[in-house]
Amino acid sequence: MTRDELMRSLAALRQAQIGSRRAPHKPLLVLWLLGRFSASGSTAVTYGEAEDPVSRLINDFGPAVTSVARARQRAAMPFVHLERDLWDLRDRDGVPIGPDVAERGGLLRDRGAHGRLRPEVEMLLADPGTLAAAARLLMEQHFTPALDVLIRDAVGLDLADADADADETEQAPRGRRRRRRRAGFAEEVLLAYGYACAFCGFDGALGRHPVGLEAAHVRWHSQDGPDEVNNGLALCSLHHTLFDLGVLGLLPDLRIQVSQLYVARSRAGRAVDDLHGQPVATGRPGRPAVEPEFVVWHGKQVFKRPGAQVGR
Structure with a gap:
């Protein structure tokens, strides 16, 4: 996988259809994984470790839900359905888990579900400029500037140095034009x-x-x-x-x-x-x-x- 291919994959994350409401579950999971990688050099994580912090992110920065049970397990959907060209999801025996598994936190915990961004993705993210570009792409595509610092702080991403070094022309995937804000x-x-x-x-x-x-x-x-x-x-x-x-x-x-x-x-x-x-x-x-x-x-x-x- 090349850097351009990674950016195209991130830009093409499929969004769940929840009526007509936006569903930024996958972008928030990936941003959380980027923060984890920035801190530890690895994105390996069990569902049990991810459930609370990722569900909180979705509750804070996504549309509200009225069900308390759903609010506590909102991480299950992206954990199961994140695209497999980016994500390797397995049970405790190392058997791959397909995207057709039920999106229930209890089931994922019982199976010992654990995931990790694929090695070729982690290799690319080892470059701070690529990690910063990936985070910026997800932020710009799914959120609004007033939330940028709040989300970065919530996922533990400090990209100030990498932001200064990254070349903006490399951030947008080829064939996809970023809509510029109108001057004035x-x-x-x-x-x-x-x-x-x-x-x-x-x-x-x-x-x-x-x-x-x-x-x-x-x-x-x-x-x-x-x-x-x-x-x-x-x-x-x-x-x-x-x-x-x-x-x-x-x-x-x-x-x-x-x-x-x-x-x-x-x-x-x-x-x-x-x-x-x-x-x-x-x-x-x-x-x-x-x-x-x-x-x-x-x-x-x-x-x-x-x-x-x-x-x-």
């Missing part, structure tokens, strides 16, 4: 909302320069969200992160939701709860509001417990 999107969104957070009104500036304000995609760029004002919100850094994590969401009438999973003890933390049911600030005259279809996408794909109601 951020400035247009901030201008549309008067350089103030649409959730809390924060409008801090250092002299003439706004600080702590960002242009958030409602439907993520990586998930085919357009770089247009009708898919954007001006948000302070805190509320941008909470919006992309699914702590904050929107109702169709553009009132703010706060996830029922969110908890806080301090007065500052409880200030987030005070946003629940408040209207999003309207843009300046002549600027388009957020399109309902993008609000619906965020509610289904990102917001934790999409059914939460005002006055909960």
Whole structure:
């Protein structure tokens, strides 16, 4: 396997069909394995070792589930179904386990299931630039920039040096063009909302320069969200992160939701709860509001417990 072939395989990871909802289970498992390799030089792992940390990653950075049992065993699906050109999965006797096995954590533990990225893949990942490129590809294809540091920290990836050395032109698999972010999107969104957070009104500036304000995609760029004002919100850094994590969401009438999973003890933390049911600030005259279809996408794909109601 060459580096280009590895990148093509990662870019082509098949996503499970869970209705119309995104399922970043495999990318998160691979990112966790990359962190494990970076720390120890090996991706060998039993299902028992992977179940809790990988399930937590999927719960934190994927769509919510209502079943507690499912939430605890979400690692089973990618552990079984990760593509076999990347992944070698066997039982305790060393017999290969096929992708047709039931996706049940108890069954995998009973069989002593253990997996490892194939030796040719690990050989390529021994190059820090390749490991960084693989991580970046998965992050850019399945997530949004506000989550980059959070996910890297969660999986134990510190790629600062490798990022600086990697050649960006080698990261995208041949035959696959990365969709560039449109220049001017951020400035247009901030201008549309008067350089103030649409959730809390924060409008801090250092002299003439706004600080702590960002242009958030409602439907993520990586998930085919357009770089247009009708898919954007001006948000302070805190509320941008909470919006992309699914702590904050929107109702169709553009009132703010706060996830029922969110908890806080301090007065500052409880200030987030005070946003629940408040209207999003309207843009300046002549600027388009957020399109309902993008609000619906965020509610289904990102917001934790999409059914939460005002006055909960």
